Amino acid sequence: MNPVWQTYLRNHHAAIENNCVIHFGDLTEERKDTQVSTIMTDLSHCGLIRFSGEDAQTFLQSQLSCDIREINQRKAQYGSYCTPKGRILGNFLLWQQGDDFLMQLPASLCPSIQKRLSLYILRTKVQLTNVSDDLVRIGLAGPDAATLITEITGLACNSDQPLHVTHHEKASILSLAPYRMELVVSVENASIIWEHLGPHARPVGSSCWDWLNIQAGIPVILPETQEAFLPQMINLDAIGGVSFKKGCYPGQEIVARTQYLGKLKRRMFLAHIATTQTIKAGDALYSADMNDQSSGNILNVAASPNGGFDVLAVIQQSSVDTDKIHWQSLQGPMLEIKVLPYLLSIKA
Numbered sequence: 001m002n003p004v005w006q007t008y009l010r011n012h013h014a015a016i017e018n019n020c021v022i023h024f025g026d027l028t029e030e031r032k033d034t035q036v037s038t039i040m041t042d043l044s045h046c047g048l049i050r051f052s053g054e055d056a057q058t059f060l061q062s063q064l065s066c067d068i069r070e071i072n073q074r075k076a077q078y079g080s081y082c083t084p085k086g087r088i089l090g091n092f093l094l095w096q097q098g099d100d101f102l103m104q105l106p107a108s109l110c111p112s113i114q115k116r117l118s119l120y121i122l123r124t125k126v127q128l129t130n131v132s133d134d135l136v137r138i139g140l141a142g143p144d145a146a147t148l149i150t151e152i153t154g155l156a157c158n159s160d161q162p163l164h165v166t167h168h169e170k171a172s173i174l175s176l177a178p179y180r181m182e183l184v185v186s187v188e189n190a191s192i193i194w195e196h197l198g199p200h201a202r203p204v205g206s207s208c209w210d211w212l213n214i215q216a217g218i219p220v221i222l223p224e225t226q227e228a229f230l231p232q233m234i235n236l237d238a239i240g241g242v243s244f245k246k247g248c249y250p251g252q253e254i255v256a257r258t259q260y261l262g263k264l265k266r267r268m269f270l271a272h273i274a275t276t277q278t279i280k281a282g283d284a285l286y287s288a289d290m291n292d293q294s295s296g297n298i299l300n301v302a303a304s305p306n307g308g309f310d311v312l313a314v315i316q317q318s319s320v321d322t323d324k325i326h327w328q329s330l331q332g333p334m335l336e337i338k339v340l341p342y343l344l345s346i347k348a
Contacts, residue, residue: 001044002133008191009042012203019107020045023205030204031305034211038142040194040201041209043182047110047132051101055124060101063117063250064094065231067243071096076163076174078218078241080231081113086251086258087227089113091219091236095165097172102184107132108223136190139209140201141180148200149173149181152193157181163240177216211302214310217270217340220300224282231255233314234299235268238342266314267344268299271335273327274308285335286326287319295319298327311335 001019015022021042023030033039051060061068066079076095080088090113092105105113114128121128140148146159152171158164159175166173171193172184185193213220219234230251231242237259244259258264273279285296296315304310313335315325325335 001042002136002187005042005044005136005187005190008194012194014042014203015205021206024203027205027207030202030208031211031303033202034141034204034208035305036142038140038144038148038201039204039208040141040197041139041204041206043137043139043206043209044132045107045206046104046137047107047130048135048137049103049105049110049114050129050131051103051126052099052129053124053126054099055126056099056101059121059124059126060094061246062248063120065236065242065249065251065255066094066240067246068094068101069246070243071101073167074165076165078163078236078239080221080236080241081117082231082249082251082255083227084250086230086254088221088229088231088234089116089226091221091231091234091241093163093174095172095174097167097184102131102135104137106220106222109221109226134187136185136187138183138185138190138193138197139180139212140183140197141209141212142201143179144200145179145181148197149183152196176218180212180216207302210300211304211310214270214300214302214312215341217268217312217342219268219312222281222300224280225297225299228282228297229266229299229314230258230264232258232264233266233268234312235340235342235344238344265316265318266296267317267320268312268314269320269335270338270340271311271313271325272304272308272338273311273333273335275327275333276308277333279309279311279327283328285313285315286328286330286332287316287323288330289319289323290316295323295325310338 080091174182
């Protein structure tokens with residue numbers, strides 16, 4: 001987190017731990033407001049890697065699961081970076097700024113992903129730079145989010161177009177969903193925009209934004225779940241994060257074979273777990289049909305405003321169809337499967 005920005009947030013009652021905003025004084029009420037009101041939050045727990053140079057697009061096209069040719073000044077894209085076995089090392093949101101590309105992913109993964117990608121630059125004209133502290137990202141969500149964006153910039157943010165990008169002299173605006181946007185601004189402009197938003201949007205901790213991601217069915221690979229899943233297992237194919245028409249990239253053969261042979265046994269589901277126990281990414285799930293073997297794992301988790309936890313979990317599809325899924329053991333709390341906001345491939 002940029003130290004100047006961190007000081008500003010602390011002066012505005014932010015409790016910050018490990019460069020992540022935990023809350024602004026009352027996390028319980030912040031969670032409740034996230035459900036129904038307009039909220040804003042700092043996204044410094046997300047890191048940012050800049051790819052620059054005349055070969056940046058070609059390089060990224062050869063390394064990532066999404067089709068970089070579909071990204072432009074007005075369109076962002078989800079995607080993943082995989083091992084040669086097709087297992088995800090990290091997934092991200094990628095957009096273009098000028099001639100450069102910006103990759104947003106968990107800050108905890110930025111150093112390792114940057115280091116690994118750097119190994120494959122060789123003689124290509126590409127530079128990778130961690131710019132996590134150079135640009136502030138502010139998440140804005142709720143019924144008044146789009147109106148507030150227009151008031152700040154004077155521009156419509158095209159919130160009805162998923163992953164639309166609008167560049168303005170004050171900020172870049174990423175429209176993640178009709179009522180959920182991300183502002184990418186300079187450190188100098190961040191405080192001005194925060195002050196403008198303040199009277200109309202409640203500041204909340206980063207876990208509230210994580211909860212919104214979970215409700216939207218947007219997966220986030222964390223250190224605990226690296227190399228555990230293929231892209232389709234976390235529904236990246238359903239949200240445009242995998243292209244089956246582009247050329248080769250690490251793991252492409254396995255990812256494509258899984259898609260075309262229809263042998264995907266596990267998918268990501270949205271679920272609620274009614275418990276007060278601590279749930280973590282990577283926790284195992286069990287169902288009677290799998291005997292002593294795990295039938296899945298927790299991918300992402302956030303406390304629900306209504307109590308308990310909401311999760312994204314990768315689970316054996318046959319177990320979801322025929323049995324009850326439990327956290328940690330067959331005697332553990334049961335998952336209540338919810339409906340995702342998008343459709344999954346029937347073939348998969």
